[in-house]
Amino acid sequence: MIDASSLDRRAEALRRDINFHNYCYYVLDTPAITDAEYDRLFRELQQLEEAHPELICVDSPTQRVGAAPLGTFSAVKHRVPMLSLNNGFSEEDIEGFDRRVREVLDLNEVEYFCELKLDGLAVNLTYENGLLVKGATRGDGSEGEDVTANVRTIKSIPRVLVGPPPPALLEVRGEVIMFKSEFQALNQRQRDAREKEFINPRNAAAGALRQLDPRITAKRPLRFFAYGIGAINGPALGESHAEIITRLRTFTMPVNDSKYSVRRGLAGLLRYYHEIAELRSKLPFEIDGVVYKVNRLEHQNRLGFVSRAPRFAIAHKFPAEEALTEVLDIDVQVGRTGALTPVARLKPVFVGGVTVTNATLHNEDEVRRKDIRIGDIVTVRRAGDVIPEVVNVLSERRPTDAREFVMPSRCPVCGSHVSRAEGEAASRCSGGLFCSAQRKQAILHFASRRALDIEGLGDKLVDQLVEGNHVRSPADLYVLSVNPLEGLERMGEKSAANLMAGIERSKQTTLARFIYGLGIRNVGEATARDLAYHFGGLQALLDADLQALQSVPDVGPIVAQSILEFFHEPHNVEVIEALRHHGVVWSESAPGFNTAPTLPLAGKTFVLTGTLPNLARDDAKMQIEARGGKVIGGVSKKTDYVVVGEEAGSKLTKAQELGIALLDETALLALLDTNRKGNLLGTDS
Numbered sequence: 001m002i003d004a005s006s007l008d009r010r011a012e013a014l015r016r017d018i019n020f021h022n023y024c025y026y027v028l029d030t031p032a033i034t035d036a037e038y039d040r041l042f043r044e045l046q047q048l049e050e051a052h053p054e055l056i057c058v059d060s061p062t063q064r065v066g067a068a069p070l071g072t073f074s075a076v077k078h079r080v081p082m083l084s085l086n087n088g089f090s091e092e093d094i095e096g097f098d099r100r101v102r103e104v105l106d107l108n109e110v111e112y113f114c115e116l117k118l119d120g121l122a123v124n125l126t127y128e129n130g131l132l133v134k135g136a137t138r139g140d141g142s143e144g145e146d147v148t149a150n151v152r153t154i155k156s157i158p159r160v161l162v163g164p165p166p167p168a169l170l171e172v173r174g175e176v177i178m179f180k181s182e183f184q185a186l187n188q189r190q191r192d193a194r195e196k197e198f199i200n201p202r203n204a205a206a207g208a209l210r211q212l213d214p215r216i217t218a219k220r221p222l223r224f225f226a227y228g229i230g231a232i233n234g235p236a237l238g239e240s241h242a243e244i245i246t247r248l249r250t251f252t253m254p255v256n257d258s259k260y261s262v263r264r265g266l267a268g269l270l271r272y273y274h275e276i277a278e279l280r281s282k283l284p285f286e287i288d289g290v291v292y293k294v295n296r297l298e299h300q301n302r303l304g305f306v307s308r309a310p311r312f313a314i315a316h317k318f319p320a321e322e323a324l325t326e327v328l329d330i331d332v333q334v335g336r337t338g339a340l341t342p343v344a345r346l347k348p349v350f351v352g353g354v355t356v357t358n359a360t361l362h363n364e365d366e367v368r369r370k371d372i373r374i375g376d377i378v379t380v381r382r383a384g385d386v387i388p389e390v391v392n393v394l395s396e397r398r399p400t401d402a403r404e405f406v407m408p409s410r411c412p413v414c415g416s417h418v419s420r421a422e423g424e425a426a427s428r429c430s431g432g433l434f435c436s437a438q439r440k441q442a443i444l445h446f447a448s449r450r451a452l453d454i455e456g457l458g459d460k461l462v463d464q465l466v467e468g469n470h471v472r473s474p475a476d477l478y479v480l481s482v483n484p485l486e487g488l489e490r491m492g493e494k495s496a497a498n499l500m501a502g503i504e505r506s507k508q509t510t511l512a513r514f515i516y517g518l519g520i521r522n523v524g525e526a527t528a529r530d531l532a533y534h535f536g537g538l539q540a541l542l543d544a545d546l547q548a549l550q551s552v553p554d555v556g557p558i559v560a561q562s563i564l565e566f567f568h569e570p571h572n573v574e575v576i577e578a579l580r581h582h583g584v585v586w587s588e589s590a591p592g593f594n595t596a597p598t599l600p601l602a603g604k605t606f607v608l609t610g611t612l613p614n615l616a617r618d619d620a621k622m623q624i625e626a627r628g629g630k631v632i633g634g635v636s637k638k639t640d641y642v643v644v645g646e647e648a649g650s651k652l653t654k655a656q657e658l659g660i661a662l663l664d665e666t667a668l669l670a671l672l673d674t675n676r677k678g679n680l681l682g683t684d685s
């Protein structure tokens with residue numbers, strides 16, 4: 001049984017914590033915990049006080065909003081208090097809100113105005129006779145800070161209200177925010193200047209607005225969106241919140257009304273919530289929920305306020321996208337190109353609507369830059385379906401025994417040598433075909449259409465073959481028997497026989513296809529073809545040193561190094577020998593070619609844009625390349641042709657500006673047809 005004194009102590013501890021975090025958040029702009037953690041503390045205290053009203057005291061944070069203003073700005077007393085909103089987290093919370101509203105108003109169904117809950121900071125703008133005379137932060141709700149000089153630097157805030165004559169006094173309330181893209185650009189500038197980065201757009205906006213030097217504020221990309229009014233002296237702006245918003249817009253006030261909506265009843269609210277949740281990641285700014293406000297002002301007045309918040313409005317919060325947790329360890333994951341990605345193993349934490357246990361740390365430099373250590377408390381972010389990532393470390397909470405991450409020198413999966421090329425962010429396992437983490441992908445690549453072209457070998461099947469240990473390298477494909485195949489999921493007698501036939505057919509190949517199929521880093525189809533032409537046979541390629549490799553046209557030091565490293569791994573050579581042993585053959589020619597024979601489209605560059613009516617992009621690319629042409633991503637003066645499909649974008653405009661030849665699908669096919677590929681060591685049979 002919990003006794004009264006322990007409840008008292010808990011309430012006291014919560015008050016102390018919340019006040020401390022208010023100070024960190026509102027005054028120092030340096031939150032020590034996430035919003036979700038703060039909300040949890042606040043709700044616990046609220047619930048405790050609801051159940052035991054005798055615990056409520058005047059200085060409880062539930063009885064006021066925010067913290068006292070920083071002494072350095074002069075204080076502004078709000079004519080009308082700037083209140084906060086109650087939060088709802090579940091559909092039941094919103095159902096309860098709607099029920100209470102209906103009970104007070106004695107209505108079956110209520111009309112609501114639905115808005116976005118912008119994640120920035122609230123300001124109050126005072127207009128006297130249409131002139132902006134003051135800008136103030138919310139502060140503790142009754143007294144804020146005078147940030148007039150800073151607010152005047154925000155371009156979207158009108159200095160003068162235009163349009164119809166405004167009331168003699170009008171206070172406009174809204175949120176100062178920073179757009180996500182502008183936040184990223186700002187952080188890039190901070191990085192370039194070797195200055196501290198901001199944690200999130202809200203923090204960056206708060207920091208900028210609360211600069212003592214308005215010249216700094218002016219350089220920060222701040223925005224403002226109005227969501228309501230404070231004091232007003234003059235004729236009312238309307239009878240509903242919707243009318244107020246519309247009037248504000250006629251004064252050229254920025255309002256986010258393209259996403260605002262009037263809805264009826266609980267079902268209408270919940271539909272709005274889901275619509276916005278879908279849109280959330282696509283919005284240019286961050287929101288942490290939606291806000292429902294009873295639309296009719298007369299209804300709002302009847303509902304009134306309860307302590308710190310109106311009873312006529314509620315914020316329906318989205319699952320927090322950020323949470324704090326502990327880094328239990330840092331592992332290394334081997335990706336399909338052999339890149340070693342450090343991954344933080346986290347103490348499970350509920351964030352972005354799911355329980356997260358891992359977060360990518362991208363690469364070694366990123367771990368250093370953010371200074372993430374094993375044992376650290378970190379902010380984890382999971383926005384939309386994006387892979388969770390570590391945003392920052394709470395360095396003040398670092399334990400003394402926190403350990404630094406060291407990139408292993410051997411692949412944790414296969415033990416092969418790990419290297420990191422100069423100027424590259426990724427460290428890579430050199431194990432290639434031998435490394436089991438790379439094996440599945442390597443097998444798929446080997447079997448792909450432009451390599452050995454094994455029909456019927458898709459990714460699901462490769463998964464099963466590798467997991468069941470039936471296939472460890474591409475060479476094992478050639479010793480597969482029907483027996484284990486038939487035991488696999490969705491694999492009948494017929495498809496097993498088809499696959500066997502496909503594998504058998506693939507044995508007859510070309511040297512260029514074979515080299516490409518090995519999946520050597522930096523060796524694409526065109527380079528594989530060049531190598532095949534140049535060396536004529538595989539042994540000559542295996543024997544080539546750095547210099548010999550670099551004498552192949554278009555093979556520079558990076559490509560040459562990749563090739564050498566690949567053939568240096570004994571496992572790769574073993575797989576090649578096994579493939580030949582199992583009957584993979586191609587015709588070889590004498591070595592000594594110095595240049596690749598000219599294919600009809602050699603030296604021509606193509607850019608593809610838009611969707612072609614019949615030809616898949618990959619097919620178009622393959623056919624151009626088979627004739628020696630190069631397909632590149634961006635249009636420049638050097639581009640020879642731009643192939644234009646439906647919904648072509650900026651590449652078309654650029655091509656037109658530069659006067660580059662445009663081809664539609666028919667013209668492309670005609671060009672390909674008159675330039676059938678030469679038949680030397682072509683990659684296609």
Ligand code: IVH
Pocket residue numbers: 083084085086115116117118119120121122138175227228291310313315
């Ligand atoms: S209305 C009396 N509408 O959320 C109600 N607030 O927790 C006053 N906010 O201080 C607020 N978007 O900083 C309102 N569409 C919106 C909002 C919004 C963001 C912020 C605002 C306020 C806090 C309330």
